[in-house]
Every structure is written in C-alpha cells, then in structure tokens.
Amino acid sequence: MTDARHVSDPTVVATNLSKWFGPKVAVSQVDCSFGPGVTGLLGPNGAGKTTFLRLLAGLASPSTGEVSVLGRAPRRDPSIYRLLGFVPEDETVYEHMTARRFVEWSAALTKVADPVQAARRALQSVELTENADRLLSTYSKGMRQRAKVAGALVHDPQVLLLDEPLNGTDPIQRARLIEIVRRLGEAGHTIIVSSHVLREVDRMAGRVVAMVDGRIAAAGTVSTLRDAMSDQPRLIRIDTDLPRSLARRLLAKEWIEAVRIDQAGVDIRTSDARALGGDIARAAQEVGAIVTSVSPEDESLESVFSYLVETR
Amino acid sequence: MTVLFVIFRGFITRLLNRRRFFWLALIGAAPAPILFLIAQSESSDSVVSLYNDLTVTLGMSTLYPVVALIISTAALGQEWKSGTLPFLLVKPVSRWGIAAGALAAAAVASFVVIEAGVLLTWLVAGLVGGDWSVGLATTVAVAIQSVASAAIFVPLGLILGRATLVGLGYLLIWEGILSSIIAGIQASSVYRIVVSAWADLASLDLDNLTLVLDIIGRVEVGIGGAVAKVSIMALVSVMLTGLVLRHRDLIGE
Numbered sequence: 318m319t320d321a322r323h324v325s326d327p328t329v330v331a332t333n334l335s336k337w338f339g340p341k342v343a344v345s346q347v348d349c350s351f352g353p354g355v356t357g358l359l360g361p362n363g364a365g366k367t368t369f370l371r372l373l374a375g376l377a378s379p380s381t382g383e384v385s386v387l388g389r390a391p392r393r394d395p396s397i398y399r400l401l402g403f404v405p406e407d408e409t410v411y412e413h414m415t416a417r418r419f420v421e422w423s424a425a426l427t428k429v430a431d432p433v434q435a436a437r438r439a440l441q442s443v444e445l446t447e448n449a450d451r452l453l454s455t456y457s458k459g460m461r462q463r464a465k466v467a468g469a470l471v472h473d474p475q476v477l478l479l480d481e482p483l484n485g486t487d488p489i490q491r492a493r494l495i496e497i498v499r500r501l502g503e504a505g506h507t508i509i510v511s512s513h514v515l516r517e518v519d520r521m522a523g524r525v526v527a528m529v530d531g532r533i534a535a536a537g538t539v540s541t542l543r544d545a546m547s548d549q550p551r552l553i554r555i556d557t558d559l560p561r562s563l564a565r566r567l568l569a570k571e572w573i574e575a576v577r578i579d580q581a582g583v584d585i586r587t588s589d590a591r592a593l594g595g596d597i598a599r600a601a602q603e604v605g606a607i608v609t610s611v612s613p614e615d616e617s618l619e620s621v622f623s624y625l626v627e628t629r
Numbered sequence: 630m631t632v633l634f635v636i637f638r639g640f641i642t643r644l645l646n647r648r649r650f651f652w653l654a655l656i657g658a659a660p661a662p663i664l665f666l667i668a669q670s671e672s673s674d675s676v677v678s679l680y681n682d683l684t685v686t687l688g689m690s691t692l693y694p695v696v697a698l699i700i701s702t703a704a705l706g707q708e709w710k711s712g713t714l715p716f717l718l719v720k721p722v723s724r725w726g727i728a729a730g731a732l733a734a735a736a737v738a739s740f741v742v743i744e745a746g747v748l749l750t751w752l753v754a755g756l757v758g759g760d761w762s763v764g765l766a767t768t769v770a771v772a773i774q775s776v777a778s779a780a781i782f783v784p785l786g787l788i789l790g791r792a793t794l795v796g797l798g799y800l801l802i803w804e805g806i807l808s809s810i811i812a813g814i815q816a817s818s819v820y821r822i823v824v825s826a827w828a829d830l831a832s833l834d835l836d837n838l839t840l841v842l843d844i845i846g847r848v849e850v851g852i853g854g855a856v857a858k859v860s861i862m863a864l865v866s867v868m869l870t871g872l873v874l875r876h877r878d879l880i881g882e
Contacts, residue, residue: 336880343880375877376715398721409712413643426720427633468716489856 321537323592324352328476328507329373334382336531342366345531346382351509355502356512357522365531366511367406370480373509374403386476392629402469406480406511407569408461416445416464419453420471427472439471444493450611454473458485466494470501479510484515495521552614555597556582559606565599567593568609584614636730637737638730641709641716644700644738648746653696657746660688668757674834676758681837684767685844690813692746693771694804697739698796704735704779715879716802728783728870732863737777737780743771745841760873766830768854771837774823777859781819788860792862808846815846816858824846827856 319547324573327350336344344365357524360366371377373384375391384390411419420439424432440449443463448456453464455516462482479498483491498521502508520524526536557563560583565577572589587593594611660683691855705728708714713853717727751764781799786792790860808818822845828841840849848854 338880342684371715371880374715374719376718377880378876395723396721398719405712405715407712407715409642411639411713411716413646422635422639423716423720425721426632426717428632428721537709539825602726 321471321541322349322533323536324524326352328352328387329389329509330383330385331369331373332383332385334369334372334384335380336365336372336377337380339533342531344372344379346593347528347531347533349533349536350527351507351526353502353505353507353526355498355508355510355522356524356526358509358526358528359513359518360511360528361513361536364528366528369528369529370403370439370478370509370511374401374478376403395580399472400475402472402474402477404462404465404469404477404479404482406484408458408485410453410456410461410464412452415450415452416440416456416460416467417449419464420449420467423468424471429472432471435471435473436467439467440472442497443467459487459490462562463490463494466580474506477509479508479511491517492602515532551587553585553587553590554610554612554614555580555585555608556610557601557606557608562599562604563606563608566604567596570596632834633726633730635748636717636722636727637734640704640731641738644703644734647739649700649703650742653742654745656808657688657693657696657743658749659692659746660684661746661749663687664750665753665757669683673757676754676796677763677832677870678834678837680754680758680763681831681833683842685824685827685837685840688747688750688783688819689770689774689827690765690805691800691816693743693774694778694800694820695797696743696746697735697775698782698800699793699866701711701735701779701782702741702786704738704783704786705874706792709787709877710790718879723871724874725806725847725867730866731870732776732779732783732867735783736776736863739775739778740772743795744768766827767802769830770823770827773826773852774819776823776863777819780859780862781809783826784866784873787870788876799844809865812847815848818848821845822855822858824848825850826852829855 318376319367329351331347331349334344336341341435347369358366368377370381373386375384378392386397391397391401414422417436417440420436421432429435440446443466445460445463445467448460452459456464460483466479466482473489482494486494495517498508498510502523510518510522514569522615524538527534560578560581564578564583567573567585568576572587572592573585574588575586579586585593597608597611664680664683667679671679708717747764747767751767755761755765782792782796785796789795804818804820808815808821824841825845825848828845828850833841
C-alpha cells in the first residue's frame with residue numbers, strides 16, 4: 318500500500334506531515350502525493366481531512382513535516398495561490414456580496430487579466446449566470462458551494478483543493494459539480510476533493526486516498542483497494558431459478574463462509590470471490606440451474622471504506 | 630486596479646454597511662444635540678468654547694475612540710470569526726498587503742462614520758455660535774485618531790476573540806485612568822496625541838487652553854509630532870498584523 322500513496326508525476330506532496338492541537342493529533346505522519354486528475358480524499362467526520370487539506374492549502378502550519386505544491390511551500394510563498402485554488406468546507410460566504418462580485422473580487426486578487434470576463438466564464442461553468450447578481454446571503458447551501466467553486470477556479474488554477482464541496486447540494490447540483498470536477502481532472506488539473514458522500518467520489522475520482530484517525534488507511538484506485546482487501550469476506554448475489562440446489566452444491570467448497578437463500582436467488586459470503594466466480598457456471602450446469610445474474614452486493618466505496626475502518 | 634485597492638474596497642464595503650453606519654454615526658453625533666441644548670442659553674463666544682470642550686472631553690476622549698474601536702476590531706476580526714478569512718488568505722497577496730488594506734479600510738471607515746457626527750456638531754456650532762471654522766481642527770484630529778485607533782485595534786481584533794471588550798478596557802484603564810495619573814506614559818496615549826494635534830490647529834480661549842494642557846500633560850502641542858507618532862504606530866501595526874496572519878492556523882475541524 319505504501320507505493321500507492323505516491324504518484325509518478327506529483328504536483329502536491331505531503332512529507333511526513335503531522336498536525337496536533339495539544340494532546341489531539343489531527344493528522345499523523347502522512348506521506349503521500351497527488352498528481353493530475355481527481356483524487357478523492359475519503360474519511361469519516363473527524364478523520365483529519367479538513368486539517369489535511371488546510372495544511373496543503375497553507376492555511377495551517379504543520380507540527381512536523383512539509384507540504385509542497387508545484388515545488389513551493391504555500392505557507393511561506395503566497396504567490397503559489399496564482400496556481401492553487403481552495404474551497405473551504407464552511408458554509409460561510411461574504412454575505413454582502415453578489416456571486417458575480419465575489420468571483421470578480423477573487424479574480425482581481427489572483428491577478429487575472431480580465432476579471433469581469435473570467436468571472437463570467439467561471440459563473441457560467443457552475444451554472445450560476447442567471448442568479449449571479451443576487452446577494453450570496455440569499456443563496457441556498459448548494460448555490461453557495463457552487464459560488465465558492467467558481468471563486469476558486471476563476472483563475473484557472475493548476476491545483477484545486479475542494480473540502481466537502483458536495484455538502485448541502487441537491488442531486489441535480491451534485492451532478493453538476495461532479496461533472497465540473499471530472500472535466501477539470503480530465504483537463505489535467507490536480508484536484509483533491511474530500512467527501513464522505515462516497516458514491517459521488519466514486520463517480521468523479523480516479524484515485525482514492527482514505528483517511529482514518531489522521532492517518533492514511535489506504536490509497537489507490539477503487540479496484541486496487543478492493544484487491545488489497547482480497548482477504549476480506551465478500552458478499553455475492555446470484556439470481557437463479559434453483560437457489561436451494563445451487564447453494565447446496567456451492568457449500569461444499571471451503572471458500573464459502575455463509576449462504577442465505579431466498580425465493581429469487583442466493584447471497585453467498587466468500588473468502589475468495591475469484592474462485593467463486595470461476596465455479597458458478599460449473600455448479601449451475603451440474604445442478605441444472607439457470608443463473609440470470611451474478612452481482613457483488615458490497616462493492617460500493619462505502620463498503621470498501623467500512624472494511625478499511627473496521628480492519629484497522 | 631491594484632490588488633491593494635481591491636482588498637481595501639472589500640474591507641470598507643463590509644465595514645460600512647448601512648446598519649453599522651447608522652448606529653455608530655449616532656454615537657459620534659451625540660455632542661451635537663448636547664451642544665444645541667446648552668447653547669440656547671449661551672453667548673456666541675461661549676458656544677465655540679463649549680464646542681471645544683465637548684469635542685475634547687466627550688468626543689475625542691470617549692465617543693470617537695469607541696466608534697473607531699468597534700469598526701477597527703471588526704476589520705479582520707469579523708473575517709476571522711465568520712470564517713471568510715480563508716478566502717482572503719488563499720490569494721497571491723502578501724500578508725502585509727492584506728494587513729495594510731485592512732488598516733487603511735478601518736481608518737477610512739472610522740473617519741467617515743465619526744466625521745458624520747463631527748459635521749453635525751460643526752453645523753450646530755456654526756448656526757448657533759456663528760463660527761464656521763471650528764470643525765476644521767476636529768476633522769484633522771479625527772483623521773489622526775482614526776489611523777491611530779485602527780493601528781491598535783485591527784491587530785487586536787485578529788488576535789483576541791473578545792477584542793471589543795478588551796479594547797474598551799484599554800480605553801478606560803490605559804487612556805482614561807493610567808495616562809492621567811502616570812506622566813511617564815502620557816506620550817503613548819492616543820487621546821493625548823490627538824488632542825495635541827487638535828490644539829495646534831484650533832483657536833482656543835484661555836479656558837480651553839488650560840483644559841488642553843491639563844489633558845496632554847507632558848505631550849507637546851504640535852500636529853507634526855502627532856502625525857509622526859501615528860505613522861510609526863501604523864507601520865508597526867501592519868508588521869504585527871502581517872505576522873499574525875502569516876502564523877495563524879485556520880483550522881475548521
């Protein structure tokens with residue numbers, strides 16, 4: 318798992334990064350790197366995601382270790398913010414500003430050549446053009462999130478850090494934000510997006526870094542995480558016309574741990590999904606059963622993540 | 630448009646919202662109705678003298694610094710407490726630039742709000758006392774006081790959660806009590822520095838002059854000295870605020 322924490326073309330690097338507040342350790346000896354594309358930063362509340370992102374953004378000093386963004390330390394060199402965007406988790410915005418004013422203000426401070434045009438494009442990309450002249454205080458939580466994203470990407474940063482950007486968004490807004498993040502990732506930007514809404518992260522992130530108790534519990538693609546957990550029991554659903562016969566036949570194998578039969582099929586918990594996959598067709602043929610579908614019941618990121626948390 | 634101006638404009642728009650302006654301007658304008666009521670039974674000369682007394686003993690000592698305290702502590706304090714400071718700190722602007730923008734905005738906002746009250750009092754003095762020149766010295770003194778107050782209270786607002794309360798304590802204990810009884814610290818009293826500048830420009834009768842000399846104690850009358858002291862205060866304030874911004878951890882979790 319150690320190698321999976323690093324990428325071959327890093328733009329953001331955390332080296333032995335720790336942050337503690339008195340006796341509380343928020344981030345502990347995190348060593349990892351991020352490159353172009355979208356990386357999902359997963360973890361339950363209190364896992365240290367926000368602290369980690371703020372360390373990366375230069376908004377907090379590490380207790381130990383270092384942060385490098387495009388070869389520079391954000392804490393010491395504010396000029397890096399021409400290439401770095403950050404969307405904080407807090408719902409707070411400048412309530413006295415309209416979205417357009419806020420994004421233009423962000424553009425002007427990041428020294429964009431034409432702040433007005435850049436703001437127009439950024440607002441368009443998050444589909445806020447129609448409401449751009451309303452005060453941010455009148456915005457819903459989801460709209461505020463989109464305004465913050467527009468403010469963070471108005472200067473077209475090479476690296477974008479998004480802290481729970483999907484919080485409070487409705488399904489349509491969520492889909493829009495996911496699409497924006499994916500597009501930016503595909504365009505070669507380095508995007509690190511934290512979330513506990515795991516299905517959405519699964520949809521936008523090519524790589525996942527899971528944090529638990531301030532440490533990196535796992536890193537890699539969803540499939541590599543799955544492979545890394547090959548010793549974990551897996552739950553497979555088989556829909557068939559003869560569930561009882563098929564279950565009886567499969568139970569003879571040592572890698573079957575448990576079986577639950579219902580009228581439409583059978584749920585099988587196995588310690589070796591690969592072996593089960595290879596044996597299903599043979600078993601069905603032997604008992605004369607028609608198998609209509611075979612599907613993993615627990616392959617969502619939620620279950621991957623819960624495995625990680627439970628097995629630490 | 631320079632980045633510093635963008636920062637300044639952002640701060641001042643927030644500081645000068647309508648509600649805050651209205652209530653604080655009312656505080657700053659408090660000497661006006663007092664002057665009007667007392668002036669009904671006074672001669673014209675007395676009205677000018679009364680204006681001077683009210684300005685020094687009520688305005689500059691209490692009302693104007695309180696207004697400047699509330700505005701200046703809010704400049705960065707409000708950004709910090711409301712959670713909007715990260716928006717500002719993730720911009721490619723030096724921390725000293727942000728500090729300078731905040732200080733300038735706090736000083737200008739304080740001046741604008743206080744001056745609204747000064748103008749009203751000036752108007753009363755002009756109409757009732759017939760002397761339209763009295764407010765000029767006050768306007769200059771308020772400008773100096775606004776910068777000095779911003780220099781003290783902008784960093785205080787960033788450092789302390791209860792900056793306004795601590796600032797009131799400072800005004801009462803340091804400026805009000807200690808500086809009156811300990812001659813050695815009078816040179817560092819903003820109130821006395823401001824009055825020394827004001828006295829240099831105002832036309833004072835003997836009573837006024839006696840009052841002023843009693844207040845400023847060891848501080849010499851002179852606008853040059855006051856401007857120099859306040860400029861140094863502003864410079865130190867920007868450096869300090871920049872350092873705090875540079876080292877402050879903004880952790881939301």
